[in-house]
Structure formats: structure tokens, C-alpha cells
Amino acid sequence: MNEMIPSAAAPSIPVVLLGGFLGSGKTTLLARLAERFREEGKLAAVILNELGDVAFDELPAGGMPVSELLSGCICCSMKADLTAELLQLADRRPDAILVEATGAANPLELVENVMEASLHRPLHLAAAIAVVDGPGLLQLRKGSRRTYRLLTDGIRCATHLVLNKADKLHPEERVELEQLLRELNGRAKLAVTVRAAVPDGWLDGLDASGRAIAGEEIRERRQAPDGTSGCGCGETHAAGHACAHGERHEHLLAVSYYPERPFDSVAFEQLLRRLPDAVYRAKGIVTFADTPSRYLFQYAFREADFVPTASAAPDAIVFIGEHFSREELLRELAELERL
Numbered sequence: 123m124n125e126m127i128p129s130a131a132a133p134s135i136p137v138v139l140l141g142g143f144l145g146s147g148k149t150t151l152l153a154r155l156a157e158r159f160r161e162e163g164k165l166a167a168v169i170l171n172e173l174g175d176v177a178f179d180e181l182p183a184g185g186m187p188v189s190e191l192l193s194g195c196i197c198c199s200m201k202a203d204l205t206a207e208l209l210q211l212a213d214r215r216p217d218a219i220l221v222e223a224t225g226a227a228n229p230l231e232l233v234e235n236v237m238e239a240s241l242h243r244p245l246h247l248a249a250a251i252a253v254v255d256g257p258g259l260l261q262l263r264k265g266s267r268r269t270y271r272l273l274t275d276g277i278r279c280a281t282h283l284v285l286n287k288a289d290k291l292h293p294e295e296r297v298e299l300e301q302l303l304r305e306l307n308g309r310a311k312l313a314v315t316v317r318a319a320v321p322d323g324w325l326d327g328l329d330a331s332g333r334a335i336a337g338e339e340i341r342e343r344r345q346a347p348d349g350t351s352g353c354g355c356g357e358t359h360a361a362g363h364a365c366a367h368g369e370r371h372e373h374l375l376a377v378s379y380y381p382e383r384p385f386d387s388v389a390f391e392q393l394l395r396r397l398p399d400a401v402y403r404a405k406g407i408v409t410f411a412d413t414p415s416r417y418l419f420q421y422a423f424r425e426a427d428f429v430p431t432a433s434a435a436p437d438a439i440v441f442i443g444e445h446f447s448r449e450e451l452l453r454e455l456a457e458l459e460r461l
């Protein structure tokens with residue numbers, strides 16, 4: 123590792139962790155935050171992590187450094203890569219570093235990376251945000267226990283909570299979810315949003331004066347009063363020991379597909395409608411035989427969204443979920459290509 127002891131004079135770079143379950147709106151929030159930095163004439167560097175082997179997210183242009191870490195999760199299999207990226211980006215002296223974790227990561231497990239990087243570069247953890255998909259949380263509460271636990275672990279460990287997709291919630295559901303979030307984590311700052319439109323100033327304090335506050339808060343949560351770790355993994359961790367529970371999201375399966383021929387758009391939409399509930403997330407770039415444009419599509423908790431794209435990237439799709447048949451899905455996609 124390239125040693126560089128942080129100088130007391132160098133202003134510390136705030137690092138913001140963006141977590142939240144698959145499809146909850148992390149990238150939507152990231153794009154907003156990056157845009158706000160740009161409007162203030164500041165530069166935010168971005169680290170994007172994806173479980174699949176392709177990144178489709180289109181972020182606002184503006185010269186911000188973006189690093190993509192693909193095919194793994196920075197809270198376990200790619201932990202070392204996150205520290206290395208933080209060090210590299212810090213050398214470019216951005217005003218902030220925004221880290222978007224995979225929808226399966228626990229922010230708690232990323233804290234150690236920021237702490238480690240802060241020994242070598244002047245940077246600090248300023249906030250750990252958990253973006254919550256309101257309708258998705260309602261669905262998962264009745265579904266798989268492992269996945270619900272993964273989701274609530276992330277909520278418990280956050281310093282900031284975003285209850286997103288409020289446009290898809292009835293007023294009573296919104297009240298119920300706000301109450302649930304408060305029960306899970308009464309200390310975090312909560313924003314209820316549509317398209318992750320957090321209020322101006324919601325993340326204030328992202329400067330050197332905010333140094334280590336988030337890190338301290340999250341460390342405190344690690345030690346719950348009953349002696350178990352605050353992240354809900356059921357073990358007590360000695361100070362400084364990283365919680366490396368890679369198996370916590372091993373039950374989630376990511377399947378990639380690279381179409382070689384255009385799909386029929388109606389048949390593709392029908393396939394999305396037939397997906398089992400346990401496919402929580404899909405996204406990709408697809409070419410249709412019956413439309414002039416190619417599309418970037420997003421699918422989360424049964425909601426699909428298609429946006430025309432001018433991207434030069436080849437067609438690719440990633441599906442993420444649990445207990446679904448990879449073979450069956452690949453067979454159906456291959457059939458679509460033959461239509």
C-alpha cells in the first residue's frame with residue numbers, strides 16, 4: 123500500500139455510504155447528491171458496486187471520477203477493493219466520496235474500510251444512508267426471513283434513513299412504515315421521499331467538522347445492550363474486528379444474460395410479468411425488434427420502467443433474487459430470442 127500519513131492541515135474528505143435493498147433508489151439518490159455537489163461547484167467522486175458483472179446506471183455527466191466495482195460485494199468478497207479505491211480517489215482530492223453499495227451490503231461492514239483508508243489518507247465517514255423501498259419493505263416483511271433480516275440490519279446500522287417510493291404508499295402504510303423504521307432505528311435522521319428527493323440541507327455537515335461522528339455512532343450500534351452486535355448478525359465483535367459475514371447474502375442469486383438478437387417488446391414485458399416474486403430486481407439494456415430505440419429497463423418489486431437509451435454498451439440483463447430457477451429463466455430468455 124502506498125503510504126501517506128494524513129496531514130493535520132489537509133481538509134478531511136467526507137465519505138458517504140449509500141446502502142439499501144435492491145432497487146430501493148440508491149442510484150436515484152446518488153445522482154441527486156452528485157448533482158447538488160455540482161451545483162455548489164464541488165466535486166463528488168463516486169464508487170459504484172454491483173453484484174452482477176455489468177453496470178447500467180447512468181449518472182449525471184460533469185467530470186466526476188466514477189469507479190465501478192463489479193461481480194461481487196464490497197462488504198465481503200470485494201472488501202479489499204473498496205479500501206484501494208478509496209485511497210486512489212482520495213488522491214484526486216474530491217470534496218466528497220459517495221459509495222453506492224450493492225443492494226445486499228450492510229453499511230456496518232463497510233465502516234472498517236473507511237476507517238482503514240482514513241489511516242492513510244485524510245478522509246472520514248460522514249454518513250451511512252439506508253434507502254428503503256416502502257412497498258418493497260411491506261412485501262418483504264411477509265416473505266423470506268433471511269432477506270427481511272438483511273434489510274432490517276441495514277436500517278439498524280444507518281445514520282440517515284430514506285423511506286423512498288412514498289408515491290406508491292397509502293397514507294396509512296406510510297405511517298406504519300415510519301413507525302417501523304423508528305422502532306428499528308430511532309436515532310437516524312429520517313426523510314420520506316419520492317424519487318429520493320431528500321430536502322436541501324438534509325446531509326449538512328459533510329465537512330471536516332463532521333469527522334468521525336458517523337463512525338462513532340455506527341461503532342456504538344455494533345455493541346447492542348444484550349451483548350450481541352448491533353448489526354443483528356448474532357455475534358459480539360471485539361473492537362476493530364470487521365464483521366465479515368459474507369454468507370449473509372449468499373442466498374441472493376444474480377443471473378446475467380447477454381442477448382445476441384433483439385427481443386419482441388411485448389413478449390419481453392410478458393416475461394417480466396411472469397417473473398416469480400422472489401426475483402426482486404432486474405435491470406439491463408435491451409434492443410427490441412419492434413421499436414426504433416434501444417431501452418434501459420429497470421424492474422424492482424414487480425414495477426417495470428423503460429427509458430430510451432443512446433448507450434453504446436451491448437445488450438445485457440441482470441436478474442437478482444432468491445429461490446428462482448436460473449435454468450428456467452435462461453431457457454425463457456433464449457426462447458424470446460428465437461421468436
Ligand SMILES: Nc1nc2c(ncn2[C@@H]2O[C@H](COP(=O)(O)OP(=O)(O)OP(=O)(O)O)[C@@H](O)[C@H]2O)c(=O)[nH]1
Nearest residue numbers: 144145146147148149150225286287316317420427
Ligand atoms: N415509483 C417510484 N419509483 C422510483 C422511486 N425512486 C426510484 N424509483 C425507480 O426504482 C427503480 C430502481 O431505482 P434505483 O435508483 O436504480 O435503485 P437502486 O437501489 O440503485 O438499485 P440497485 O442498485 O439495483 O440495487 C428505478 O426504475 C427508479 O426509477 C420512487 O420514489 N417512486
